[in-house]
Amino acid sequence: METDIKSAAFQKFVEATGSIMNPEVQAWKDQGRGVVGFFCSTVPEELFTAAGLLPFRMRGTGSTSTELSDAYFSPINCSFPRHTFNQALRGEYDFLDGLVCINSCDHVRRIYDNWIRALETPFVQVMSLPRKVGEPQIDWYYDELNILRGQLEEHFGVQLTDQRIGEAIALQNQVRGLQKQLYLLRKADKPPITGAETLAVMVAGTAMPKQRYKDLLRELLGELSEKRGSRDYRARLMILGGELDDPAYLEIIEKQGGLVVTDSSCFGSRLMWRPVDEAEPDPIRALARYYVRDRPSCPRMYGDQPQRIAFTREMAREFRVDGIIGERLLFCDQWVVENYMTDLDLKEDEIPFMALDREYVLSGEGQLRTRVQAFLETLEARGN
Amino acid sequence: MDRDAIREKSLARYKQERDWFALLHEATKLLPGEEGRLQEKLLTILLDSKETVVDCVENEKPFIAGYFCNAPELFHAMDLPWYMLMETPFLAASAPYLLSDIEGAENMGIGTDLCTAIRLPIYYIENGLMPVPTAVLGLLYPCDGAPMLHQVLEHNKAWKDVPIYSCDPPYTSDERAVEYFADELRRMADFLQKHTGKTLDMKKLVEVCEESNRSYALWQEYNELRRNVPCPHGWGLGGAQAFAISQCFVAGDPRCTDWFRQLYKCGELKIREGKGASETEGWKERIRLFWFDIMPYGWIFELMPWLENEWGAVIVMDMFSNFPYTLIDTSSEKTIFHGLAKRNLLDAPMIRQARGTAENFSNDIRRIVKDYKIDCVIWPGHMGHKDGAATTGIMRETCRELAVPFLHIGLDLFDRRYTSPDEVRDKVSEYFRGMGLG
Numbered sequence: 001m002e003t004d005i006k007s008a009a010f011q012k013f014v015e016a017t018g019s020i021m022n023p024e025v026q027a028w029k030d031q032g033r034g035v036v037g038f039f040c041s042t043v044p045e046e047l048f049t050a051a052g053l054l055p056f057r058m059r060g061t062g063s064t065s066t067e068l069s070d071a072y073f074s075p076i077n078c079s080f081p082r083h084t085f086n087q088a089l090r091g092e093y094d095f096l097d098g099l100v101c102i103n104s105c106d107h108v109r110r111i112y113d114n115w116i117r118a119l120e121t122p123f124v125q126v127m128s129l130p131r132k133v134g135e136p137q138i139d140w141y142y143d144e145l146n147i148l149r150g151q152l153e154e155h156f157g158v159q160l161t162d163q164r165i166g167e168a169i170a171l172q173n174q175v176r177g178l179q180k181q182l183y184l185l186r187k188a189d190k191p192p193i194t195g196a197e198t199l200a201v202m203v204a205g206t207a208m209p210k211q212r213y214k215d216l217l218r219e220l221l222g223e224l225s226e227k228r229g230s231r232d233y234r235a236r237l238m239i240l241g242g243e244l245d246d247p248a249y250l251e252i253i254e255k256q257g258g259l260v261v262t263d264s265s266c267f268g269s270r271l272m273w274r275p276v277d278e279a280e281p282d283p284i285r286a287l288a289r290y291y292v293r294d295r296p297s298c299p300r301m302y303g304d305q306p307q308r309i310a311f312t313r314e315m316a317r318e319f320r321v322d323g324i325i326g327e328r329l330l331f332c333d334q335w336v337v338e339n340y341m342t343d344l345d346l347k348e349d350e351i352p353f354m355a356l357d358r359e360y361v362l363s364g365e366g367q368l369r370t371r372v373q374a375f376l377e378t379l380e381a382r383g384n
Numbered sequence: 385m386d387r388d389a390i391r392e393k394s395l396a397r398y399k400q401e402r403d404w405f406a407l408l409h410e411a412t413k414l415l416p417g418e419e420g421r422l423q424e425k426l427l428t429i430l431l432d433s434k435e436t437v438v439d440c441v442e443n444e445k446p447f448i449a450g451y452f453c454n455a456p457e458l459f460h461a462m463d464l465p466w467y468m469l470m471e472t473p474f475l476a477a478s479a480p481y482l483l484s485d486i487e488g489a490e491n492m493g494i495g496t497d498l499c500t501a502i503r504l505p506i507y508y509i510e511n512g513l514m515p516v517p518t519a520v521l522g523l524l525y526p527c528d529g530a531p532m533l534h535q536v537l538e539h540n541k542a543w544k545d546v547p548i549y550s551c552d553p554p555y556t557s558d559e560r561a562v563e564y565f566a567d568e569l570r571r572m573a574d575f576l577q578k579h580t581g582k583t584l585d586m587k588k589l590v591e592v593c594e595e596s597n598r599s600y601a602l603w604q605e606y607n608e609l610r611r612n613v614p615c616p617h618g619w620g621l622g623g624a625q626a627f628a629i630s631q632c633f634v635a636g637d638p639r640c641t642d643w644f645r646q647l648y649k650c651g652e653l654k655i656r657e658g659k660g661a662s663e664t665e666g667w668k669e670r671i672r673l674f675w676f677d678i679m680p681y682g683w684i685f686e687l688m689p690w691l692e693n694e695w696g697a698v699i700v701m702d703m704f705s706n707f708p709y710t711l712i713d714t715s716s717e718k719t720i721f722h723g724l725a726k727r728n729l730l731d732a733p734m735i736r737q738a739r740g741t742a743e744n745f746s747n748d749i750r751r752i753v754k755d756y757k758i759d760c761v762i763w764p765g766h767m768g769h770k771d772g773a774a775t776t777g778i779m780r781e782t783c784r785e786l787a788v789p790f791l792h793i794g795l796d797l798f799d800r801r802y803t804s805p806d807e808v809r810d811k812v813s814e815y816f817r818g819m820g821l822g
Contacts, residue, residue, distance in 0.1 A: 074792070074794070105528050127555075132524070143560070303538070355493075
């Protein structure tokens, strides 16, 4: 990654983002401690932290082909689970002590079914996340969390007391708060950090011990507060979309002169914009409410589109965005329709919007450059 | 487009579709024998349902639009007319305007990899081609497309004020899941009462459920007949109609039971006479197929008759013919809602296979291959069935264990341009030849 951030903390984040088994995970494992992988940002990683486990968000980083997973998936499946499962079949995830899947989408939810048949990870569970965001659904997810809590206790031989869960929530909230501070720095005319660099920091937060990450992030924030951004850019952009964990994708956009100043994405602001309610006496209830209703949602959560577009508009206004790019992994039925509605809504606000389809592993760079160039020209023409 | 303009435009389209079925209805009158009468009867019921919706729109009577597998017994007990949001792709895919509608959807800029059965209703809603109902019932499975369709509906300006309730089936399939879904159905019934002015009379619901039990019992008996070699009926009669009539048109209605009774008689007569699916002179059943999905309604006549005539390949069982249903215990309100929840969560096609974990894909294959003496399994691989696409390896492995050949085609059930009928026929022929079938 090209960067002018000299910070040692930032280099740690880049290392953690650039591979699956990174030095931080290796050091954790060397201490004899457990790692639990999980798919989707709606899995309550706080429970793993409370159990003394390292939560690791699943990715296909480093994958170049799907030669093994093609026997399980089809060409009309999203390339994210295909590459990630391929990495698992290649043994890249053999370090996991457990895996928690969820019914996030039609593609990713089938990883569970294929995983339990093809791999021998000792603890593999699937959670049922409702699609609606009402009280009965919070109650349902509350039970799901308690079931998972029991499964973790039994398998890993730990006691997940309310106090431990509360402490994990507090730690994760502190992380969220620091990540939000990082985002707020990008409101400046010349932000001290680019979109690609920010994504590297965010992805690292899902791939290393929380306390260690928090300390490094605080260190980075201190350094960035004294740094002035020096890059010129042609437009301030917002990224809207789902699974995006590769900073190189944003680098290409930014090299064309479109500085990514904010987002609503699965590894971005939706992870941390709002905290879990620490005042709620029952920490499991607080988590259920947070993951079903309170956090900014993605399109799989039904009936929440008005809130999502409101969030997008609010972010666009706060970060003085010139245009929004809706990136979507091919074959995603959720984001294709969401982008269609977003386009209609943003037209009313006269906010330029461009939908881009992509594969999980970076490809078609020339086409991406051309599309972004054209979009930036449109934005510049508006400005004149 | 204002509400009145949409009303006129959508009504014109709805009548066009009704007239298409009226034409087919006339054609069925020319079909010979008892089976012809059965087809005619189905279309009479379908036309009646269409006429009722037209009457509701024209005379401002309450009616609803809904998704499939939404416990239709409940709104039939409330005398609420309804149409299915995916009615055109599922029931009227042979209509002459289907391809131009698909092109219209493409021109809207919705991705062509989105399920065509979802793209089409989105196109209809966004272009004022679907009658705006009094209320909408959604269902948030079996796929990611379903909730997105409902969200477009809520986003559309003409539909924005139409009250909607969408049941949220859980991903698990245990007793807790059934209880939760029963509560979702209770909330759905409350919603209907609130927004349509109709009431749910429990006595009527008991009657409807008992009648639907009679229909389903006959369906089960009929499916036993399909175990026979040769199978009494092929693709043209059985599952698709059974699902349509019991889940879409007249759930819990004596006309439905009557239709199933006649279906059973037709099957029984065929077996007694030693006849198979085709009446053609010299025809023999040579391959017994399990078509594990919906049939390709958009171009069904270009594939299914060919399968029977060219290869003697009979679709003995398909996803919609499959009968895992249990009857509803009508002894109390609690048992009724529990039974309805179970039927619509665990039993009904697509929701059964695609909603939860993949066990039902492999279990259904195991059971059906054994019970129906299946020679090969075809997973058509509809481009919208992404969860199924991600289960292909599991299905293939299950078939390997059973020593039954498995074919994954990859097609669009509604758009013949995705994989042309010629390509599908070539692929199937190559497969049959390669496996030494037929």
